[in-house]
Amino acid sequence: MAGADDHAHCADRAGEDVPVNGDLVVQRPEGLYCPPGDFYIDPWRPVARAVITHAHSDHARYGMGHYLAAAPSEGVLRSRLGDIALQTLAYGERLRHHGVTVSLHPAGHVLGSAQVRLEHEGRVWVASGDYKVAPDPTCAPFEPVRCDVFITESTFGLPIYRWCPDDELFADINAWWARNIEHGRASVLACYSFGKAQRALAGVDPSIGPIIVHGAVQPLNAAYRAAGVALPETRMVTEVKDRADLRRCLVVCPPSAAASPWMRRFGDAQVAFASGWMQVRGNRRRGGYDRGFVLSDHADWPGLLQAITATGAQRVIVTHGSSAVLVRYLREHGLQAEAFETEYGDDVVEADLQAGQEEAA
Known part of the structure; x- marks a missing residue:
């Protein structure tokens, strides 16, 4: 994405009542793909161009031709992936690529974590990556970004998950x-x-x-x-x-x-x-x-609902975690909701614990 069309400061609101003429993000075997921009978000197979939300190994994998990520993540990305072709953007900075305006906004998950905002022909989508809304002195706080469609994680997408201060x-x-x-x-x-x-x-x-x-x-x-x-x-x-x-x-x-x-x-x-x-x-x-x-870098159930509401999105796409529960809840509350199948998830130990919890439930 080095050959961007232009840079500018990012507007944070989506257009109102814009008709949808084709999705800005779709599923492919390689990962989540933006057709008009011809790039992927956190792909799990090698691709030419990847926008990376953060440096956890399920979202940032080796083998991409070109990486785009938030500037604060550079140190941890290079520490984990080595010598990669990495381009960085400051939070809120805009990059135009094949007619798609891309900007990265704090996700509050870990150092350098970002939500990916995509704008094309008046439509705005946001892919959250992983995020939390609770305060954390080690990374920039979560920033709600207005959009038409919000792609959200649901790692802890069950009402039992509520973090203490x-x-x-x-x-x-x-x-x-x-x-x-x-x-x-x-x-x-x-x-x-x-x-x-x-x-x-x-x-x-x-x-x-x-x-x-x-x-x-x-x-x-x-x-x-x-x-x-x-x-x-x-x-x-x-x-x-x-x-x-x-x-x-x-x-x-x-x-x-x-x-x-x-x-x-x-x-x-x-x-x-x-x-x-x-x-x-x-x-x-x-x-x-x-x-x-109980210490998590992800949003709890109230945090997920808070973040989704703050986007103003009428359509929500849920990725990894308890996606079925969150999709059902959002539909019951009047939103258009669906799920994407992805290969994202926590480290092996936490994934094993999740499996045990789901079996018990």
């Missing part, structure tokens, strides 16, 4: 960590390395004790810090000089590490899992964790 959540995490120190044991917080780990680090109280991160988390921390996000001091376990620190530290690591020999150096540690799936009773036990904390 961050101050309550992190007070619980800090108290758990402090209690473990009193018992002379480490506190291991398992969470996704990109996004959730940094949000957890930004929310805990570093005065409680030392913080150790896994090797999968450290380079992403560096990308966040390079983007101006404030995170507390963290160390790799190989950098720990005083072995007593291993019995009072907070360890932030991916779930796979929490079940690996890497954990042996921390002795009799307490292991918690930070995930939105912890909202459902039984998921912590199935995962074998001592504790579960």
